[in-house]
Amino acid sequence: MHRLTHVTARNKSTLADKLRSAVGGSDYGKTKQSFAGGSISAKDEQGEDFRELYVMPKRKLRGQTQLEQATGRAEYKTRSRFDLIDRLSERPPRSEEMDPEKQKWSDVWPAARTFAASVVPLPVRMGSRPNPEKRAPFKKEGNLELVKIPNFLHLTPVAIQQHCEAIKKFCTPFPPELLANESSSSSILPISVQYSTYIHQGTNIRDIRSRVVTMIVHVDSLKLSDSAMEKFIRLAGNRYDEKNRKLTIITDRCHTRKQNLDYAHYLLTVLYHEANKVEQWAEMKDRSDNLKVEFEGSSTKTKLVDLIEKAKTAGLESDEKSIEKFGEMWKTYRNSEETVEATREYGRQMKKLLGIN
Template identity: 40%
Template sequence: MRHFRDAVSLCTLCSKVRLLTQYDPGISISRGNVFRAFEPKPDRRSRQTGAQSKQKFIKNPEDRDYELSLNPQPREERMPVDQDWTAVWPTAQVFRPSVVPLPIRMGKGASVVTGFVPPSKYANVELLKINNFLHLTPPAVEKHCNTIKKFMTKFPEELKDEHLRREHFPLEITTSDFCFSGPAVRHPDSRICTLKINLTDLNLEERARNKLILLLEDRYDVENDTMTIVTDRCPTRKQNRDYAIYLLTVLYHESNRVQPFEESKSEHDDEKFIWDRSKAKAALEEYLEICKETDERDSSSNIEKFGCVMTKLVDEGETQENLEELKNASIEFLELKPFSIEAKEISN
């Protein structure tokens, strides 16, 4: 309690002295009527005494290029027109009305007396709630680009072709950046990573490819033959990117791995119709062996054509077009002559 009273007495004394010096210029509390600069942490090892010490720590008022005042002029009124704004607002920070030389107004008007004019920027809480982009002005962006330009390399002209670029860089990872007004600079959706790759770029066998499609489920696009992995479990983008790469690695090695129960896989367990392993091909080959003695024609091309038609029918389903193609392929393979029923008029 005693220390508190001493502090209050000292503050009262300083206020009285400040008032006396303000109204009576003849009164001075400094020695020699000079201004002494204050150093919070002076270098004790290089301390000097006498006249040298006075020259180091004392500064004359006429040597200052500014005036000491109880009501200083706002910085926005002292700013030159051609100043470097990147030095005034170098990084993202809270809005400060005394620094921004713009007549900004925001919010809802108080009453009819003011004509519902939005409040000015001073003491405006609405301007403090949102994020500003005063640090991302065109000169600031250009300055940043020129700074990091020496660390960048020019994009190769040969890779401007999309097909060539996909051949050398098959893996595609997509992320998103957002500019929004909110309590934090980081948008929650900016952490999401989307990985895409074509299955043909993985160089998998037919068995491994079918197993990978089963593991992917709805993440596989049949039309484009691409797999898509979306990761958003981790809090940062880098963690989600590493997790997506980890999932791709695990899926690749698991699809190449052969489990003991996979050896007993039959034709009905296949993910799609395989003509080389089907019973239809074995039946056609057996039929050709029987007719080989009397038939000397080469029917290997007809078997392949019939296999393509049969595969399309099983994979796409029984449509009128697929059934018509199967009928024509069967007639061509068996060398049957097409027949037609002609309607004849019967006279009584």
């Protein structure tokens, strides 16, 4: 082990002299006064005055002042703050001065903005705690959870009504004739578009389901011929509803709603032009290739005519005009699902046609 035998000090150093005087027991205050009075001067090698280095600050630290105040060795006068008037002029939060019953909320929150606890006069709480039964969620003041999520404080029923009244002058009223007669709306407005907008809390306010577009078209408004209509139905497949005679196109392949809407219009345009297109092989179409069974040219009609002729020969009365009604009923019966009521109607029409009561 090594022991420190002596300490080297820098010559011609005022700090070293002070340390020697302090160790030797000399009066440091007198020495300091003599330096300040100029009786003792310290010069460096270049002959310049030695600039004293204060290791400790000349002012007292806050801990020293507090210690002196606590022990009673010093008294400090209390001074008023320089910003006292400004602090007294600060108003309390607006939510405390607001009267919810008289305040017009649309003036306070006219548009979408981040949640502000000082404005909303509601005891809103949000957050999670280990024991929610014992401790309620955090208050609205300084609550970051309320700032993160979007709010709809600007879409109150009164605010929505004011917006509607403001834009009402730029809109035209819906035709009352369409409201009175819904059947006429299909001929005047044959295309309807449906889509949904989803609003939820999450990392992304956009929902992938909002891009889906559903287009409903009344096929009768397209004014297609019989052959074109049959081809149109074949191309549409299960998208065509025969009962309502409506075509439903659902598009969800594209990323945005506008792209899917354009794609739906494109599909409708392609279906219409392909249905009206006549190919060379279409002329080779036979009766058996029809989508539905037709009464005209069928063996049923041939046998029915022969049966009516035999009924006349036997003296039975038959109504020849009812053949057309029977043909319409027969076509419906053959091309639709068989039910008990349809079978009974078939029997009634057959008896009426043959004159059997």
